[in-house]
Amino acid sequence: MSSTESPDARAVPVVPPTRSSQVSxxxxxxxxxxxGVTLTVRSRPPAREGLPPALYVHGLGGSSQNWSELMERLADTVDGEALDLPGFGDAPPPGDGDYSITGYARVVIRYLDASARGPVHLVGNSMGGAVATRVAAVRPDLVRTLTLVSPALPELRPQRTAVPTGLLAVPGVVSLFARMTKDWSPERRTREVLALCYGDPSRVSPEGFALAVAEYERRLELPYFWEVMARSARGIVDAYTLGGQHSLWRQAEKVLAPTLLVYGVRDQLVSIRMARRASKAFRDSRLLTLLQAGHVAMMEDPDVVARAFRELLADTATTSERSAPPRG
Structure with missing residues (x-):
């Protein structure tokens, strides 16, 4: 973004658009x-039978394809599935109109109960990280381990670069933004969101950029696109204001599952300052900090994230073996 452009013009979807209909x-x-809900589920056959199940949950503006690179790298470790949450990717909006973090958590729980795949290794990014935290807190029986990439947990003082996205939750701002950016090309819209999400946008290949542009064009034609963005952003803001037992930080403290926290130092949406607080809140946690990554480390550094995930699973298995009662 040039210095002459208003920072408010960066109130764009906060996960890079990848072509949801594209199947790797x-x-x-x-x-x-x-x-009451229709989901799209992306899966990759595991390298062998008997691998434990994993479920990936994307962030605001994202889709199941945000996990394709990580799923490919972990196909020898877990039996992975990624959801298109209602209103995102190829999934239609929820029938009940509930775009809250709790509403999305209910959807994930409903899917896990219906599929009987739990307990799973649950992985979430951004808004999906908040959803995964709530699922792990209220249904520990469904979660083996928890991996959170830049989770959208409440910040008292959000970064300046994150403010425009939060403004999507304010009534009327979406229509204002649409008027402000009506002359933007899909290429410019895509460059803006990549600049916001990636620590180094130049790491996106020309092919990846072209697919993202095509997906942005498709999304803008959806009659519900901006409504879903606005109401989901409002759901995040509402979750930030909840206190007591429903507070996301209070629920983080209730999570029993071993937790991997992944933060990018260059993240413009979730401050690296939150890494320390999260490490204290999740009782059984480990922290991976990536110096060059931004908001979507699983897309920017999938090899590093995959390695940390494998280490989490290996250490968890070792701990379980040590705590198991003797046989015979």
Whole structure:
């Protein structure tokens, strides 16, 4: 963004748009219909039978394809699936109109109960990290381990660069933003969101950029696109204001599952300052800090994130073996 552009013009989707209808080699997409909600599930067959299940949950403005690179790298470790949450990717909006963090958590729980895949290794990014935290807190029976990439947990003093996205929650701002950016090309919109999300946007390949532009064009044609963005952003803000037992930080303290926290030093949406607080809140946690990464480390440094995830699973398995009662 040039110095002459208003920072408010960066109130754009906060996860890079990737072509949701694009299926990477080896992946499959299927539609799952549950009472009141329709989901799209992206999966990659595991390298061998018997691997433990994993479920990936994307962030605001994202889709299941945000996890494709990480899923590919972990196909020898877990049996992975990634959801398109209602209103995102190829999934239609929720029938009940509930875009709250709790509402999305209910959807994830409903899917896990219906699929009988739990307990899973649950992985979430940004808004999906907040959703995954709530799931792990209220249904510990469904979660083996928890991995959070730049989770959207409440910040009292958000970064200046994150303020415009939060403004999406304010009534009327979406229509104002649409008027402000009506002359923007899909290429410019994509460059803006990549600049906001990546620590180094130049790491996106020309092919990846072209796919992101095409997906942005597709999304803008959806009649519900901006409403879903606004109401989901409002759901995040509302979750930030909840106190007592429903506070996300209070629920983080209740999480029993071993937790991997991944933060990028160059993250413009979730401050690296929150890493320390999160490390204290989650009782059984480890922290991975990436110096060059921004908001979507699983897309920027998938090899490093995959290695840390494997280490989490290996250490968890070792701990379980040590705590198991003797046989015989």
């Amino acid at each position: 080699a080896g992946e499959k997409l299927r539609t799952v219909t549950l009472p």
